Amino acid sequence: MKKVLVKFSALVLFAGTVLVSCSDDDNNNNTQQQQTIAQIASGNPNFSTLVAALNRTGLTNTLNGSGQFTVFAPTNDAFQTFFNSLGQNQNVNTVDINVLRNTLLNHVIATEIPSSAIPASTYVNTLSPISTANNAPTISMFVQKSGSTVTLNGGVDSKGAVVTTADLDASNGVIHVVNRVIQIPTIVDHVIDNPSFDTLQAVVTSTSGAFGDQSAVLTALNGITAAAPATLFAPNNQAFTDATTGTGFAVGATAAQVTKVLQYHVTTAGNVRSNQLQNNQSIPTITSPVQNLTAILGGGNVDIRDSANNLARVFQADIQASNGVIHGVNRVLRPQL
Missing domain, CATH: 2.30.180.10 (FAS1 domain)
Incomplete structure (x- = not known):
């Protein structure tokens, strides 16, 4: 009988040790936290x-x-x-x-x-x-x-x-x-980085050929500072194709006219984000003399109306740079040439 009691006690001790060990393992697993x-x-x-x-x-x-x-x-x-x-x-x-x-x-x-x-x-x-x-x-x-x-x-x-x-x-x-x-990134950096703006980049950096010398426009864009930010309405590649081919308004444009078109997409009115625009708001551009754009809001959309009463839809708003903001538009805005 004594031997049986001894064996039983040993068995209970062993079982208790196993249970405690398993419990410790579970606690360790539960308390181990993922790192930040x-x-x-x-x-x-x-x-x-x-x-x-x-x-x-x-x-x-x-x-x-x-x-x-x-x-x-x-x-x-x-x-x-x-x-x-x-x-x-x-x-x-x-x-x-x-x-x-x-x-x-x-x-x-x-x-x-x-x-x-x-x-x-x-x-x-x-x-x-x-x-x-x-x-x-x-x-x-x-x-x-x-x-x-x-x-x-x-x-x-x-x-x-x-x-x-x-x-x-x-x-x-x-x-x-x-x-x-x-x-x-600056405004120019964001234009360079997005392939949707490749044609805009090609026009702004042109020094000869079909678009003429636009180095003055590039210099102006590079000169924009965080202290005096600007807003750029950036046409995508298809917008430039539509404006410069077929019956597009910019077909055959002179270098001076291309310059005016580019300037017509920039306002130094500040870092104007889409939620700051108001319906029928007049937006002055850097053309000389100054020509205005008009913001048209409705149905959750932002459109920009040019001098020819054409509407350009903002398809990508508020691309924020260090020295201003870009709004991608689906039409090249037409100034009075």
Whole structure:
């Protein structure tokens, strides 16, 4: 009987040990938490410069907290290339802190976007504000996807980047590793980066041929500053085809007339976003003498009426740049030539 009791006690002890061990394993599994974006970056030596930049600018807590973010994370080599472009002796500790902070925010989207959800092309809003004003608009990013390749703001041939490793999942979003620091785009940069505006780019950069020398217009666009921003109504490629072929109004236009057409798409009335436009609002352009456009609102659409009473539909509103905003339109606006 004593032997039976001893064996029974040993069996109970063994069973209890197993149950406790299993319970501990379950507790460990339940309490193990997924890392945040900031924690993943801190644990990867390829992101040491990114971590230092986040710490210096006070953004670590943002990417370590609640919410859902998409972070396009430059590697150390990408940051070094960026610092080299700024001049000698520039590094994460010496670059202007405001430039560094706004540049970092230009890599962050306030929602989680896995690579599988990225369409062929789209614009997204970053967290980088155009000014220090409350509720200031934020910089737009142009995202393209071809196969599994994701390109941002035109890629390395422009001022953008390419995703090299996608979908590092975090508890508060996702990280996509990129091979360059994504610089904050100007109006001209956004035109260059979007293939839908290739013809506009070709016309503005023309120095001879069918469109003549338009270098003065390009100089004017490049001279637009954040302190005195402008708004560009940008015709897409099909709009230029319609205007310059067949019975299009710009067929046979002289260089001077092309200049006036281009100027008629720019207003220095400020950074005029679509929600600031009012129905029948007059919009002065930079033609000389000044010619006006008219905003026509209705049915949830924004149209721009030109001097010939033609309406151009805004198909892509509020492409935000550092020095102004672009609204894509489906017709070349016709001034009085």
